Amino acid sequence: MPNPLEHVRNSFPILTQMRQYRKAWLRDDLAAGLTVGVMLIPQGMAYALIAGLPPEYGLYASVVPLLIYAMLGTSPHLAVGPVALMALLVASAASTVANSPEEHIAISILLALMAGVMQFALGVLRMGFIVNLLSRPVLSGFTSAAAIVIGLSQLHHLLGVDSVSGGLHEILFGIAVQVGQINAWTLAIGTGAIVLVLALKKRAPRVPGSLLAVGAGIVGVALTGLHEAGVSIVGEIPDGLPNFSMPMLEWALLRTLFPMAAAIALVGYMESIAVAKAIQEKAGGYEVDPNRELIALGAANIGGSLFQSFPVTGGFSRTAINYDAGARTSLASIFSAVIVALTLLFLTPLFYYLPNAVLAAVIMTAVYGLIEVGEFRRLWRLGHYDRYMFLATFVGTLFAGIEEGIVLGVALSVIMLVYRSARPGFTVLGRVPGTSVYRNIRRYDTEHEEGVLIFRLDGPLHFANAKYFREKVCDTIRHTSRVHRLVLEFSGVNDMDSTGLDELFALTDHLKEQDIDVRLAEVRGPIRDFIHKGAGDEREMPLHMTIEDAVRD
C-alpha cells in the first residue's frame, strides 16, 4: 500500500523541493523570480492586447496560475503565464462569438476554465499520449504561421491606424488603404522600441530590453505630451488584484467553444511540455512527468479562470531566462507572481502614458523568433513527406485561419499514419554468400535456392493492409519463376488483428492449391501466440525460428 504521506509529497513536488532547500539557493531563486517578474509586466500587457483584452488581464493571468503551477508542476524551471500563441487562439475564438467587450472578456476566461478542465482530465486519465497527434512539422508550421499572423495583427498599433481584422490579405489590404493616415510619431516610437529591444538582445542579452522600452516610452510620452498628437496610449489601468468570480457557464456556449478550448488545451500543453523537457535535459536532476504536467497546467488554468485569468501555459522565452538567471526551485515562479501582484496593487498608474506602439514592438520582437525558417529548410532537405505537412499547416493557418490550420495539420497527420500503415513496405530476400544472413536482393549481392521465395513484410498485418499484403505476395510469386516454397519473414510484423490472420490463412490455403508450400520465419513471440490461437487444432502453420531453418526444411 502506498504511504499516504508519500502520495501527498508526489502530488506537490514543491514539498520535496522545500525539504531539500538550501539557504544559498534563496538568492538565486529571488534573482530569477525578479527577472522573470519584470519581463512579465510588459509581456503580460502585450499578450492581453493580442487576445483583444484590456492590459490588466495580462497581469491577472500572471498571478494565480503561476502560484498553482509552482505547487503542482514537476519542472522547477518552467515559467508559466500568458504566451503569444495562446493569446492569439483566445482572440480568434472570442472574436467570433462575443458581441461586446464584456462578453469578449467573459469568453476568454471561460476558455481558460474549459481548456484547464480538459488538460486536468487528460492528465488524470493518463492520456498524455494523445498530444502526440501533433507532430513536430505540424507544430512548426502552425507556430511559424501564427507568428506571422500575430505580428501582422499588431501592425496597426505600430502605424497608428484603425485596427483591421480578418485573414492575412484582409489585414494587408485594410492597412494599405489607410497609408495616408499613418501617424508619424506613433511609427517613430514603435520603430524606436523595436530597434532598442533588438539591439539590447544582441549586445546585452541580460538587460530586460522590453521593460526598458516600456519605461522609455512612458517617460517620453509623459514629457512630450505626444498622446495629444494622436499617439494612442494604454490609459487608465484599474488597480487591485484579480477578484474571485465564477466564469459564466452556458450549455450552448460551451458547445460552441468546445473545439477552440480543445485546441488551446492541446497547443498549450505541447508548447509547455516541449519547453519543460528541453530545460530538464539541460539542467538534469529531475524528471518531467507528462501526465502530472497536464494536471498541473490544468489546475493552473482552472484556478486562474476563477481569478479572471485567460488561458496560460509554459512559455519558451521566460523559461529560458528563468533558468539562465539561476532559478533553483519553483520558489522563483512564486517571486515572479509576487512582483506582478505588487505591480497590480501599487504601480498601475505608472502605465498611463505607455504607448500601444511600444507594446506592439514588444510583441513583434518576441514572435519574430517563432518563424522557423531553419526547420523548414531542414525538412525540405530531408525529403520526407513531413515537409508537406509543414507546408499544408503553414499555408492553412495563414490563409484559412488559426483553428482550421491546426485541425488540418492533425487530420493530415492521422490520414498519413493510416495511409502509410495501409501500404507497408516489403522486400524479397536472398542469402549473403557464405553466411546465414539474408538481405534485400536489390541492395546486396545475394544467392538463392531455386524455387524458394523469401518475402519479408515490413509492417503490421491488419485490416488496413491485409488485402494489400496478399496482392503483393501473389504479384511477387507471379514474377518469380517456378516458386514451390514461400518463406514469409515476419520479423517486421509487430502487430496483427483477426482480419490479418484470416488473410494469412486464406493466402496459405490458396497457395497450397497451387502446390506452393508456405512457411513463416522469425515470427515475433506475441504474433506467434496469436497465430497458434487462431489456427486451433484444425490448421497447422509451419513456424520456423530462422529463415535458414525455413529454407532448408
Add this chain to the structure above:
Amino acid sequence: MPNPLEHVRNSFPILTQMRQYRKAWLRDDLAAGLTVGVMLIPQGMAYALIAGLPPEYGLYASVVPLLIYAMLGTSPHLAVGPVALMALLVASAASTVANSPEEHIAISILLALMAGVMQFALGVLRMGFIVNLLSRPVLSGFTSAAAIVIGLSQLHHLLGVDSVSGGLHEILFGIAVQVGQINAWTLAIGTGAIVLVLALKKRAPRVPGSLLAVGAGIVGVALTGLHEAGVSIVGEIPDGLPNFSMPMLEWALLRTLFPMAAAIALVGYMESIAVAKAIQEKAGGYEVDPNRELIALGAANIGGSLFQSFPVTGGFSRTAINYDAGARTSLASIFSAVIVALTLLFLTPLFYYLPNAVLAAVIMTAVYGLIEVGEFRRLWRLGHYDRYMFLATFVGTLFAGIEEGIVLGVALSVIMLVYRSARPGFTVLGRVPGTSVYRNIRRYDTEHEEGVLIFRLDGPLHFANAKYFREKVCDTIRHTSRVHRLVLEFSGVNDMDSTGLDELFALTDHLKEQDIDVRLAEVRGPIRDFIHKGAGDEREMPLHMTIEDAVRD
C-alpha cells in the same frame, strides 16, 4: 504507348469474354441468367419494401444497373442488383429527410446517383484502399445487427399490424401494444411462406423457394379472396420499363445526404468486393480488380439512378446461385435483366394478389443467414481486441442506428490503429548460446555481455510514438545494471518520420553524456538512407549490419 484498342478492351472486360466465347457456354449462361432473374423478381420487390418504396422500384433496380455492370465489371459471376443492406441504408436516410412518399422515392434515387459518383471517383483516383478502413469484425458486427433490424422491420407485415418505425425497443414496444390486432390469416400466410422457403432450402436447394412461395401466395389469395379479410396485398403495380429521368439536384439536400451516400458507397462496395473475391477464388481463371470494380459499381449506380433505380451492389446469395447454376460470362447477368424487363412489361398484373406477408417472409429467410454468431464466437476465442470492435459496432447499429453504428465501427478501428501505433512493442534481446541468433530474453534462455543492452523496437518510429520510444529506452537502461553500450535493433522499424529521427538523435546525444555508446543494427535499407540524410556531415550514427557486429565492436 498503350495500344488504344487494348485500352478499350481493358475498360470493357465483356469484350474479351465475347472474343473467347464458346457456343456451348450459351446454354449455361442462359440457365444461370434465368435462375437469377426468377429470384430477382420476389427479392427485388421485397427489398423495395425494406427501402420504403413501392415494389416496382425493386424491379427497376434490377434492369439498367445489371446491364451496365455486365459491360464494365471484372467479375463474370457477380450478380449486381438490390440487396437487403443497401435497402435498409436507403430507408434510414430517406425516412429522416423525406416529407412525402414522392420525396422518399426521389431521395432514394438521388442516393444511388451520389453513391455511384463517389464509387466511380474513388475508382478513378485508385483509392480503393480506403475501403479497408472497414475491418472484418466491424463489417460482421454491422451486418449481424442490420439483419436483425431488417427482420424486425418486416415483423408488422407478418403480423398484419400497423407499421412501427424507430429503434429496436420502439419497434418491439409498438408491436407489443398491437398484439390484439394481429391478423390470423396474415400470420398464417407469412409463417407458411417461411416454413416453405426454409424447407425447400434444406431439402431441395435448387428449387427457387421464394418464387414458389410468391406463386402460392398469389394463387391462394386470388382463390380465397382473403384480401377482403384484412390480408394486405401488393395491389396494382404500374407496368412498363423504368423511364429516363434526371434525379433532383439541390445543394442543401446533397450536403444533408452526403454522409449517408458515403456509407452506402462504402458498405455496398465492401459487400460486393468480398463476394466477387470469394467467387473468383472458387472459379479461378480471372482477376477481380478493386479499382475497376469501384468504377463498374459506380457506373451501375449512376446509370441506374437515371432510370429510377435505388442503390445496388453485388449481393451474396444471388451471386452464389449464379455461379452454382453454371454462369460462364457476364452474359448471364444480361439475361437476368431481360427476365426482369419482360416481367415489368407483361407480368405485373400477376402480382396484384401477392400478400405483403409473403414478401416479409422472403426477406426474413434471406437475412437470417447474415447474423454471424459463429464469427463472433471465433473472435471471442481469439481473445483479440477485435471482439470489442464487433460488439461495439453490433450494439451501436442495433440501438443507436444504422449510420451511427457503422461510423462508430470505422472511428473505433482508426483510433485503435493510431493507439496501437503509438504504443509499439519493444523487447530486450540476448544471444541464444552457441549461435549468432538473438532472441527475447523473456522467452528464451539467453546469455549477454556485461553492460551491453540490446533493445529491439517492434514498430515504426514516428510522431505518434517517438516520445514513448525514448521513455521506454531510458526506463530499460535505468533497470539494467551499468549499461555502457546500447544496441538498438531496428529490424522492426519499417517507417520513420522527421519527429522520430529527431528523437533518435536527441536520445543518442543524451546517452552519450551519460557515457553510453549507442549503435544501430539490422536497420532496413530505406530507414538507413533516411538516417544518413538526416545526420548529414555533422553527425555520425554507427550503423551495423547484424547485432553481433554491433555488440562486438
